[in-house]
Amino acid sequence: MFYTIGEMAERLNVAPSTLRYYDKEGLLPFVERSSGGIRMFKDEDMEWLRLLGCLKKAGMPLKEIRSFMDWSRQGDATISQRLELIEKQRQSVLDQQKQLEDTLLMLDYKRWYYQTAQEAGTCGIHDTLSPEQIPEQFRPLMAQWEKES
Amino acid sequence: MFYTIGEMAERLNVAPSTLRYYDKEGLLPFVERSSGGIRMFKDEDMEWLRLLGCLKKAGMPLKEIRSFMDWSRQGDATISQRLELIEKQRQSVLDQQKQLEDTLLMLDYKRWYYQTAQEAGTCGIHDTLSPEQIPEQFRPLMAQWEKES
DNA sequence: ATATAACCTAAAGCGAACTTTAAGTCAAGA
DNA sequence: TCTTGACTTAAAGTTCGCTTTAGGTTATAT
Numbered sequence: 001m002f003y004t005i006g007e008m009a010e011r012l013n014v015a016p017s018t019l020r021y022y023d024k025e026g027l028l029p030f031v032e033r034s035s036g037g038i039r040m041f042k043d044e045d046m047e048w049l050r051l052l053g054c055l056k057k058a059g060m061p062l063k064e065i066r067s068f069m070d071w072s073r074q075g076d077a078t079i080s081q082r083l084e085l086i087e088k089q090r091q092s093v094l095d096q097q098k099q100l101e102d103t104l105l106m107l108d109y110k111r112w113y114y115q116t117a118q119e120a121g122t123c124g125i126h127d128t129l130s131p132e133q134i135p136e137q138f139r140p141l142m143a144q145w146e147k148e149s
Numbered sequence: 150m151f152y153t154i155g156e157m158a159e160r161l162n163v164a165p166s167t168l169r170y171y172d173k174e175g176l177l178p179f180v181e182r183s184s185g186g187i188r189m190f191k192d193e194d195m196e197w198l199r200l201l202g203c204l205k206k207a208g209m210p211l212k213e214i215r216s217f218m219d220w221s222r223q224g225d226a227t228i229s230q231r232l233e234l235i236e237k238q239r240q241s242v243l244d245q246q247k248q249l250e251d252t253l254l255m256l257d258y259k260r261w262y263y264q265t266a267q268e269a270g271t272c273g274i275h276d277t278l279s280p281e282q283i284p285e286q287f288r289p290l291m292a293q294w295e296k297e298s
Numbered sequence: 299a300t301a302t303a304a305c306c307t308a309a310a311g312c313g314a315a316c317t318t319t320a321a322g323t324c325a326a327g328a
Numbered sequence: 329t330c331t332t333g334a335c336t337t338a339a340a341g342t343t344c345g346c347t348t349t350a351g352g353t354t355a356t357a358t
Binding site: 154 | 334335336337338
Binding site for chain 3: 164167210212
């Protein structure tokens with residue numbers, strides 16, 4: 001029924017000190033204590049910890065996660081704030097996805113660059129390549145470089 | 150033909166102090182100096198700075214970027230190391246993309262959760278909802294929660 | 299009763315990535 | 329020539345997200 005901080009930390013693959021830190025920062029207002037002061041995690045706390053993990057993965061700073069937790073405890077009056085914060089973070093994730101796609105294209109280009117160089121034994125091969133020998137997928141990338149100078 | 154650190158920083162939308170910091174950390178071995186010690190950036194340096202930005206966006210620590218820059222200066226003997234590092238980072242980006250997709254699904258669920266709660270005026274609405282009233286797209290998510298307990 | 303392992307807090311420490319500060323130098327225009 | 333603004337370095341400071349340390353308490357097994 002209850003889990004100690006060590007057990008919960010193991011389930012979540014984090015250090016117990018991390019959970020204590022989150023608690024100190026007000027991110028775990030739902031955690032109860034035994035009469036002796038020991039933290040007692042419940043199964044339903046997992047839901048909160050999952051959300052915490054999700055917001056963290058989305059790149060939300062701990063301070064904002066704390067706001068969210070505070071609002072949650074305040075009840076239905078704060079639904080719109082919480083929705084707003086979720087939507088903001090959703091947009092941030094969409095932005096990050098777009099950024100990662102650009103980054104991946106660049107890495108794919110570099111991978112091709114060094115694969116080609118490896119086969120030729122020298123990076124100099126790229127000075128001898130005609131534009132048609134560069135895979136099409138990288139053309140938009142290189143066109144952009146022209147612009148940026 | 151040449152750009153000062155301030156001009157280059159503006160082009161890249163970073164603070165001049167950031168570029169000085171990168172230089173101090175050995176990330177900009179290509180930057181030349183005037184007789185008076187002033188950094189002189191060339192147009193072709195943009196290529197390196199673009200790569201630097203790309204690796205940073207991919208989450209590579211500055212120390213590893215430094216290795217890459219060091220290898221680049223060492224010439225063709227280090228092509229395979231550079232390729233290896235690029236491929237490692239490519240994989241890391243693929244992993245990050247997968248993670249962001251999971252995160253997005255969770256945020257989409259929470260968005261639906263709070264939109265529904267907002268319309269109803271209370272989070273309590275979710276205790277009254279039958280499983281069929283939860284959008285299909287969130288079923289795999291919730292099934293996973295069952296498992297994790 | 300005692301040993302031991304896991305828990306507790308408060309406070310200090312750490313690494314990454316910058317930013318700021320202080321003191322001074324360079325370069326271009328009036 | 330002098331002023332001014334942007335440049336230079338070295339070193340200290342900042343923020344974030346933990347982790348470690350120190351000193352002590354709780355809970356369980358023998």
